């Protein structure tokens with residue numbers, strides 16, 4: 001068995017390249033996965049579990065540095081230290097003037113939070129890390145029952161497989177295709193909360209109940225909920241605003257499409273434009289539209305062409321030869337124009353599966369992301385579906401219409417928020 | 423647990439009004455679970471200092487231009503004042519933004535001070551003192567400072583190497599200047615180029631492998 005040698009530095013993957021330039025105090029590009037336990041978190045054990053988890057994810061010991069042409073990851077010997085949660089979710093992690101790791105593990109009462117800067121990995125990658133951390137933690141705390149069982153997260157990728165940059169590996173020289181432009185999308189407006197406070201409104205619902213409803217409309221949970229979201233957004237738009245399409249950006253995990261086990265970023269984004277137009281815009285109409293749209297878009301060939309295009313752009317000699325200092329404004333501009341085409345984002349990481357032996361200690365998982373617009377993040381554990389809205393706005397109309405639509409359909413919603421009353 | 427009659431939603435935590443519709447909540451059961459820390463730490467904001475400083479620099483600049491115009495004078499001395507104020511402001515801004523990375527900070531300050539010296543020299547009639555004295559002496563001091571800091575802070579080669587190399591590269595400029603211009607003395611320039619050569623050779627001998635790998639990653643395309 002040859003020992004895996006940790007590289008001293010790596011290039012950022014294709015998707016990560018846009019994040020360092022475009023993250024700041026207001027738009028941190030940080031997302032959070034939390035695990036709610038049924039017992040209080042023991043900080044000392046959590047630290048030990050984190051130290052152990054680091055061995056399995058060497059990439060997490062990286063810092064971002066600036067080269068003449070590109071940013072790059074460099075292995076560092078900084079040790080991650082757990083902290084009690086002391087700031088609003090998804091706060092700034094990456095600061096180009098501070099050499100620091102790109103993730104943070106915090107705890108509060110019964111909850112363990114993993115906050116990750118998007119340059120490091122995407123939601124699916126980060127979830128692998130949190131699952132391993134939680135498992136290591138529970139095995140340490142309940143050593144008497146769990147020690148002997150030799151539990152592991154079902155993730156048998158070698159360290160080298162986890163290091164793979166999926167974009168580079170699976171792109172081909174074949175013709176790529178550019179994302180079709182849909183023009184300016186409807187954007188939320190209104191008063192924003194304090195600059196570095198992100199409002200989270202989370203609703204817990206039953207998977208069975210939502211799935212039942214989705215089946216009544218002959219569709220999946222994702223499409224059913226996106227349709228409800230589009231409707232909720234429509235409710236608070238004026239007729240004039242309805243001239244612009246509502247565009248939902250839906251990140252798609254590319255690992256299953258390409259049989260990859262990368263622990264780095266490997267996702268694509270599908271933009272779903274919905275025009276309210278003259279039709280009645282009943283839930284059925286929106287669902288039918290979405291079904292047709294996703295059938296057409298969620299295809300390996302489509303993603304292949306998209307990756308080809310993105311990687312060709314990155315590997316192009318002109319792009320490469322431009323110094324970073326000039327790439328930065330270009331990346332900022334690209335980010336700005338991409339954002340103009342998006343109203344909201346809906347991200348579903350699906351089922352979180354833990355070994356049966358530890359399920360009894362876990363209450364659930366939550367997922368949310370930093371944003372300058374309104375974003376929805378989903379994940380489920382057992383029968384519990386956790387829907388988190390994050391937003392920088394004072395106004396909560398979209399969230400109200402969305403959750404009321406669920407209760408109107410007879411689905412029980414348990415709400416929680418980090419908002420405090422004056 | 424609380425309940426909102428309007429939204430028909432159960433609400434966890436210690437809220438009195440519904441976060442969605444601002445209606446008063448009903449108490450369903452007394453049990454309150456705290457989900458988020460109540461006291462949230464404000465991230466420190468030190469831009470106020472920069473604003474105050476910018477404001478003062480602005481007042482001085484405006485006054486300088488004003489008096490330059492109304493008082494009889496043959497030179498545009500206010501341009502120097504405005505330029506120097508701008509550079510001081512830049513220097514303070516760098517101190518605030520980059521102070522967490524001491525070598526990067528040092529490097530930026532050298533650039534700003536060097537520009538300031540050249541600017542004042544040019545504006546006051548090109549005597550060449552900036553290139554003859556200020557810049558070479560500053561670069562030598564910076565090389566020594568970087569070396570001492572790297573030892574004191576036990577920095578890894580990768581952390582200081584690039585700044586030392588850039589500093590040494592700049593060290594050639596005063597030397598070239600003294601060769602092509604008529605100067606009072608070329609001793610500072612000689613000291614500077616020697617210090618640059620010695621520091622680069624030292625790096626190459628003791629940290630050669632690290633230096634190559636650092637250059638490789640910094641320059642990858």
Ligand SMILES: [Zn+2]
Nearest residue numbers: 426429440443
């Ligand atoms: Zn309500």
